[in-house]
Amino acid sequence: AGGAERVTAPVPCCSRHREELKLYCEEDQELVCLVCGVSQEHRNHTMVCVQEAEQKYRGFLNSSMDSLKAELNAALECDREAE
Structure with a gap:
């Protein structure tokens, strides 16, 4: 008799490189892997970590x-x- 097991969500991976998506590209508003983050496609883009x-x-x-x-409360009033 143990405690409840914690279920973790699958880690999203890059469809090109099969790497974990660890960066967020501000310009393209998408998650990217480290390889994509340094690629020509995203070279001059602002990257931040997912967290x-x-x-x-x-x-x-x-x-x-x-x-x-x-606004909803004001409208209801x-x-x-x-x-």
């Missing part, structure tokens, strides 16, 4: 979600007042 991109976009999405919730 850094996740934090950045998670913060952006949370901020957007808070703003949308506030107007609707209630109109009844």
